[in-house]
Structures are given as structure tokens and as C-alpha cells.
């Protein structure tokens with residue numbers, strides 16, 4: 100099962116590498132730090148990943164309600180499944196995350212080499228927004244790139260869309276989120292079930308608009324750039340997020 104999924108992924112990616120969609124995504128990504136990339140994987144792979152995401156969130160999701168001073172106390176109100184839980188219980192997700200074909204195609208979109216995240220907790224995380232007011236509030240990520248797979252999402256009148264501010268940097272001792280919002284345009288993007296998107300998450304301030312109804316479930320796969328590996332990144336918000344909490 101797993102081998103077939105990876106084979107289908109590899110075949111699809113070889114085909115996509117030649118398509119005009121990659122060039123369009125690369126242009127969007129360069130301009131806005133965001134690109135829809137739903138074409139990256141075939142429906143069979145989306146389905147296999149979605150099946151594991153949904154059973155993991157039902158069985159192992161942990162509710163969090165936190166704010167971080169490093170991101171100006173913006174809220175995280177969500178349910179999560181950690182990387183270690185995912186790696187223990189899913190064969191497909193780790194195999195897809197590590198697929199060299201997928202990583203190579205991501206590199207075409209972001210226009211530089213993409214590397215597996217050296218800090219395991221940020222390799223992949225499942226997040227569900229499920230109550231009115233649930234949100235993944237304004238933040239940056241520690242590593243350069245995210246590939247987000249949207250499994251479930253309410254229609255935009257109930258929130259759940261992605262907002263981002265490209266070309267901004269994270270000073271953890273003075274995040275100045277409001278200044279970043281005032282000084283730059285904010286882009287908003289509608290995403291739905293079956294969509295994938297790529298974001299330059301370390302220099303793109305981003306959030307998920309609070310939901311007022313429905314359920315929004317995603318898996319975020321984080322990847323590093325070469326320069327991430329050369330600098331010594333700290334992981335305060337991630338370490339706090341994954342600290343055991345009931």
C-alpha cells in the first residue's frame with residue numbers, strides 16, 4: 100500500500116515537473132511567499148494522507164489554547180497531533196514527507212534547494228480548528244518552507260482562509276506584528292479540502308482567519324533551506340506548543 104502510494108507520487112511528480120503549473124507557482128511564491136500547489140500530488144496520495152490525518156486527529160489529537168510572547172501573544176486555539184505520534188502511527192505520511200521526488204519539485208517552486216527539517220518536531224504536525232474562535236494566530240515558523248495539505252475547511256464565510264504578509268522577519272524579542280501589518284500588504288487566500296499550498300514561512304507572517312463554524316483540518320510539512328542549516332535556530336514556540344498539556 101505504502102510502496103504503491105510512493106510510486107504514484109513519484110510518477111506524478113516526474114510528470115508535473117514539466118508542467119506550466121510549476122512555473123506559475125514559482126512566480127506567485129517569489130512575489131507573495133505563498134503559492135497554491137494542489138497539482139503537486141495525485142488524488143490517490145491526497146486520499147491516503149487525508150485518511151491517516153483524520154484517524155490520527157480523532158484518536159490522538161490534543162487540545163491547546165496558548166499565546167506566545169515571541170509572536171506578540173497571538174492566540175493558538177486548536178487541536179494537534181505531534182510529529183512523534185504521526186511517525187509512530189502512519190506509514191504513508193513519513194514516506195510522503197521524505198519523498199525525494201516531492202522535495203525536488205518543491206525546490207522548483209521555491210527556486211532553491213529544499214531539505215528535510217533537521218528538528219524533528221517541525222517535520223509534520225496535524226492541526227484541527229473545531230470551535231468558534233479557533234485560530235492559528237499571526238506567527239512565523241522557525242524553518243523556511245511549509246507544504247500545507249488542507250484536508251477539511253469550512254467555506255470562507257466561516258473563516259479558515261490563510262492570510263500572509265511577505266517579506267517580514269521574526270525578531271523573537273520584539274515581534275512587532277502590528278508594525279508588520281501596517282507597513283505591508285496582507286494577502287488572503289481561499290483554501291479548501293484537497294488543496295495544497297507552499298509558503299516561505301520564516302519571512303512570511305501568516306495566520307488562519309478564526310473560524311465561526313465547521314471544522315478545518317490540515318497537515319503542515321515543514322522543510323529547511325540551506326541557510327537554515329547554517330544558522331542556529333531556536334524553537335521556543337514549538338517546544339512550548341508541544342509540551343504536554345491537558
Ligand SMILES: O=C(O)CCC(=O)C(=O)O
Nearest residue numbers: 235240247261307317319
Ligand atoms: O493551517 C494553516 O493553513 C497554516 C498552519 C501553520 O501556519 C503552521 O502549522 O505553522
Ligand SMILES: [Fe+2]
Nearest residue numbers: 239240300305
Ligand atoms: Fe505557520
